[in-house]
Amino acid sequence: MRLLHTSDWHIGRTLHGTDLLAEQEAVLGGLASVVTAEGVDVVVVAGDVYDRAVPSADATAVLDRVVGRLLATGARVVLTPGNHDSARRLGTFSGLLSAAGLHVRAATPLLDEPVLLADEHGEVAIYGIPYLEPEVARHELGIPAARGHEAVLREAMDRVRADLFLRPGVRSVVLAHAFVGGGVASESERDICVGGVDLVPASVFDEVDYVALGHLHRPQTLSARIRYSGSPLAYSFGEAGQQKQAWLVELDAGGLGEVRAVPLPTPRPLSVLIGTLEDLLADPVHAGAEQHFVSARLTDAVRPADPMRRLQSRFPFCVHLDWTGSVAPSESGSYQERMRGRSALDVAGEFVSHVRGVPASPAERELLARALGAADRAEAAR
Structure with missing residues (x-):
């Protein structure tokens, strides 16, 4: 039997506000x-099907x-x-859907009832x-x-192992959404830490032929039988x-057989460009990024005027920018102390100077x- 292990589809997610x-x-x-x-006989999705608990109509149409x-x-x-999902919403009509070949396992009390193929x-x-929120799942x-x-995951796996004990010779696969020891996080995952404890040891998943993990967006192998597939798209720069x-x-007659990576296409790559605004607009070395999603880090000594609009004239999919140019060193004392006794004009001028990195001009x-x-x-006319 061949399975395709995927996870973290996050349908409906945006990249810096871009659909x-x-x-x-x-x-x-x-x-x-x-x-x-x-x-492939079975496609598995180990959690975060949608990016939010109440997905948009467009997101549900994509999943359909x-x-x-x-x-x-x-x-x-x-x-x-x-x-990221609502288990109750995702599990709606799960009994009917299973007849068509779509098996949604969303009910915590039923996690030890497998799909048998x-x-x-x-x-x-x-x-x-399903993702086990500790404060809810313990009850x-x-x-x-x-x-x-x-x-809570140890209890869940104890129930799985108890069911497997009643099925001698049956090969087993577990889907779980968790941060398992040995995994490396990315910046695009939502923290699932509760009370400072979020890490789960891999030993929790002992005695199972293959564990298809979700939550971490970087593909990685914790052991031959415990793996993260990662997200199908990059969701952060x-x-x-x-x-x-x-x-x-x-899965062969003895359990886990060969496991290999299947590369997925990248419809629109992500690029991080660093330089002055004029360099980014003119340098031919950046031509390959013109149709990429772009994050620009501007190094101009003075904040340029209208930089996003100008960048998008060359990079129409520029979705993020930072100005990292020289900034005047901060003065000692609190902001309130430094502003005490100064006029509104002085405060406003100080703000302009701080944002642009140079003193406000007379004009x-x-x-x-x-x-x-x-x-x-x-204000006086009110």
């Missing part, structure tokens, strides 16, 4: 071609089309909610553990004294240049004085 639905559908819809080419394409190949789809070597039990699992992710992938997992101070005078007159 990514088209890019998400391009990558996720393309998974159907991978399924067909590789003879993507899953429809996957099911049309003849493969089954098993998915679980992550910390068969091949020429016998049965494979796929357990979907759902009947362990009110438990604290932290490790305690810290992931620029990272090759996204899924894991193709083969700028005159413009500020006129604006402050107009504000005073409007």
